[in-house]
Amino acid sequence: SMGREGMSIQLVESDYNLLESYVRGDVITFDATLGFYNGTAQVGVENVILVGNVNADYTDYASLLEPWEVPMSELNTFTGTELYMNIEGYLQYNGAYVKFPSSTVTQAGEFNGRVDWSVNQGGSRMYVYDTSLRFRNDHAIGAEGYIPSYNARRIDGDDGPFVAPASGANVDISGFVNFVGDDPDGLVPSGNGALSINPFEDGVVWLNEARFVDGQDVGGTTFSWPNDLVVNGLPPVFSNIMLSDSAITSTDEVTVSADIVGAEGATITAVSLTYSVGGKDSTVTMTNSAGDTYEFTLPAFPNFSAVSFHIEATDSEGLTGRAPLSGGFNFFVQDEPITSIEFLQKTDNTGGDSPLFGLGNLDVNITATVVASAVTDGFIVIQDKAAAWSGIFVEQDNATSALAQGDIINITNLATNETYGVTSAILNEFTKTGTNAEMDTLAMSAITQDVVANFEAHEGLLLSLDDVRVITNQADGGSDYGEWMIGSRQGGGAADTLEVGEGLRVDDNVNFGQLTYGSNLNEHVKIGAVIDNFTGVLHYSYGNPKMIMRSLDDVTSSDWTVPMTDFVLKTPEEGATIVANEDVTPTWSATTDLDGNTVRYEKVLYLPDSTEFFAAPSNNDGLDTEITVPATLLDQLLVSAGVADGESVTLLWNVRVNDGVDTLAISSGYDIDTNTFTPIYRTATFTNSSEVNNEVVAGLPEKFDLKPNYPNPFNPSTRISFDLPESAEVRLTVFDVLGRQVATLVNQPMKAGSHTVNFDAQRLASGVYIYRLEAGSFSMTRNMMLIK
Incomplete structure (x- = not known):
């Protein structure tokens, strides 16, 4: 009733x-x-109730059983040679049953007994995922096996193993869209993702150990079963695609030529070339110049034009082939070297790739200053003017x-x-x-509002922002991804009106270092x-x-951080026994305040009910990472706490740090x-005067070990x-x-033993999530899964 867009989701169950x-076609209600x-x-289902079927009770929804024919380019798009998911496509199509007609197969091989392959349409690509038992060999009956009553492949019977259509085959493919991180041919950039298609039916179903095939005659009736993969045939084949010149200037007319033949006896009926320059597409007809060769001479283009083109050929069987299968061939028109970074960067302000991306190596004559260095800053940025x-x-290499x-x-x-x-x-x-002794003059003065509104023009620039306020230290609200704003x-005053979400983020990550x-x-x-x-430098992610x-020196402010609190208590150890007949010297590691304040x-000592009852600065007027507590003072403290001679009390203690403000x-x-921050407390048992024996610990673990979490x-x-x-300095992080890093669970010395x-x-x-014990x-690392 609400349409298809964004209305599909995958069901899972623990009870088979x-x-x-x-x-297929049943209408159900369920808890999820x-x-x-x-x-x-995906949703885990419980309490399923059948309310009808679209073929009888809810016929208005019967069309949902048919795949939704959509352009592949709305789901995944190529940027140069890299494949990216279209975010809008994810929101609209993830989980939906879709169809890509007249797609071309590319084969990437096998992985652990599973077939990795992809389909291409309109310059885009989708990877084919094998959730279905009809397309998955490692779960086939006769291989690893599955529940016999299920419609799995019978790998040793009539089905045999699944084999993808031949590379180059033209297919109509349907299936459910999912996002599983599939990338068999390594075109998806690290940290990104591409959507996949998940075909389910292949026109074959096993019922009561009998095999039925779509179109089969069963007692005079034609058996019908869905088929998500229909092979139409092999499209035209391309080879020897060439340009008449490799160094193209604004006076050159370039001829594109290609050898094209039909497959399986088909003949070529039409060949077209589509070229794009300056954002405008033009389609022309290529002529058969000799034998299997087709040509078209492109007009001369202005200096510094980036030209992209692809070829399509149709054969006598109605099948169309494309070269390249995705993206396009590119060349650049250049009369003289490029002389500015602006030429590499400038787009139409709405975002987008460099106009020169994908054009290969280019001759330039650019003089620039290094404003950020891998040596001192961890990444490299150059700039030629403010x-x-x-x-x-x-990008970093040995030279840069x-x-x-x-x-x-x-x-x-x-x-x-x-x-x-x-x-x-x-x-x-x-x-x-x-x-450049005046490198700092390259920092372009700006305000955050202008940078956010026109970020593409500021990308990669060293910017100087005067008089800014920290709007929030959690730019992602309830998720701590290390960004602030x-x-x-x-x-100030009336002009200082920016709220959370309206400012400019500060990141803790960079693509290039x-x-x-x-x-x-x-x-x-x-x-x-x-x-x-x-x-700082403007990045984007x-x-x-x-x-x-x-570095932190890029911030000028007398007080913009609180002290770091993740330092380590060293001595005495957790649970130590201390007798008040000698001086005690607790120690800890040093910490800092990131804004440079001392x-x-x-x-601090606390009573068993967590009430603070003693605090004193460390040695050297609070500057040292230890404090000497004389035995006489310790004795007085125990007496004030009501601990008589020979008696003991367990107290809490920790250390506080201050920067003069916080x-x-x-x-x-x-x-x-x-x-x-969650304070750390240690316990110590203090005895007033009387001697005690050292504790003897038996049954200690034989080795360091990090256990699997439970439940998981x-x-x-x-x-x-x-x-x-x-005993060891222990750090347990997630x-x-x-x-x-999303959590620090332990950061302190600990005694030998088993801990939880x-x-x-x-x-x-x-x-x-990954948790690591040091x-x-x-050091040891394990994985765990949070499912809400």
């Missing part, structure tokens, strides 16, 4: 008998729990990685690349010509802090422009909902256990699949 009695398998949303479109990221901030270089040959929508340069030939105050500050910086950034100047700093420490306790984690999968919490054969901690993932999204030199 729950859905198997239902047939939402979860994910990779990027595919103006829009005039900066670009540089040696460049330093301020180096002036002359580039004579380069290629452009695109990574997740960010343009970069591959420097093939360059020389260092000097040093700033906004230009424009003098590794940043010098940690992924948890944002947790320590103070909301509302005023920054006198923020300098996940649909948002984002600033990245070269930090001081104080030790005071925080040492912590083991961060709560995004409250924007607070889990929602929302799980327990993680580990073994320590000896990361998402992109390598971003609880991980509450209530604030995290469903998906796979204990001394030991």
